[in-house]
Amino acid sequence: MEPIRRRRLYEEIAEQLERLIISGEFPAGSQLPSERDLMQQLKVGRPAVREALFALQKMGMVSLSNGERAMVIAPTASTVVNELSGAVRYFLSTPSGVRSLQDARAFLEIGLARYAAVHASAEDLQHMKDRLEENERLVENRELFPDSDVAFHLTIARIANNPIFTTLNTAFAGWLRAQRSISAKAEGSQRAACKAHRAIFDAIARRDPDAAERAMREHLEAVTDYYWQGEALR
Numbered sequence: 522m523e524p525i526r527r528r529r530l531y532e533e534i535a536e537q538l539e540r541l542i543i544s545g546e547f548p549a550g551s552q553l554p555s556e557r558d559l560m561q562q563l564k565v566g567r568p569a570v571r572e573a574l575f576a577l578q579k580m581g582m583v584s585l586s587n588g589e590r591a592m593v594i595a596p597t598a599s600t601v602v603n604e605l606s607g608a609v610r611y612f613l614s615t616p617s618g619v620r621s622l623q624d625a626r627a628f629l630e631i632g633l634a635r636y637a638a639v640h641a642s643a644e645d646l647q648h649m650k651d652r653l654e655e656n657e658r659l660v661e662n663r664e665l666f667p668d669s670d671v672a673f674h675l676t677i678a679r680i681a682n683n684p685i686f687t688t689l690n691t692a693f694a695g696w697l698r699a700q701r702s703i704s705a706k707a708e709g710s711q712r713a714a715c716k717a718h719r720a721i722f723d724a725i726a727r728r729d730p731d732a733a734e735r736a737m738r739e740h741l742e743a744v745t746d747y748y749w750q751g752e753a754l755r
Contacts, residue, residue: 531572542593552590598688609696626693627741634737637680638730646726649676653722660715667701673718704747
């Protein structure tokens, strides 16, 4: 049996302030009471108040500046996703963790491809085509190709017009950067990626969600296979 961990004082303070922010008593753009006022109202010391404010800052709920009262801010998708970075680094330290992230990325991007086939506008398709053509021009360039690969996938994520999807897409590109670089070293992998991107684009352009889903799944499965082949040779 593990001993029951008592909550720290600053955590209780942070939770109270978080509830007040969420309830609208302190809306985005407003300032929290000063440290001295919080100390008096809550009957606590300055260290606990400061730790609570730092915790809220880490959560993306307030901004702190020297000599200024804490300012309430609206959390962004980037803030939420960045909170996952520590856990992601742990996942990337084990093969099973890497596979979990690969599966999560595939789940997201397959869904986005299917959505794009139904909802992409003419402007969206033009952006995709531009990124695809850039991708194809750089197919023999091992230094620049990876960025054009990321850009192509990002245009698909943006079609959903959801900041969480675009932020997650960008985050996965960063988290799995090692996968992309190792996969790219395999003979013919960049040409295979270009061919897959063309298949994904064509399916989306002709409004075929089943084909778009299938093309994206096959593409990401191939990328994953290239990665594990490369890992086996290291």
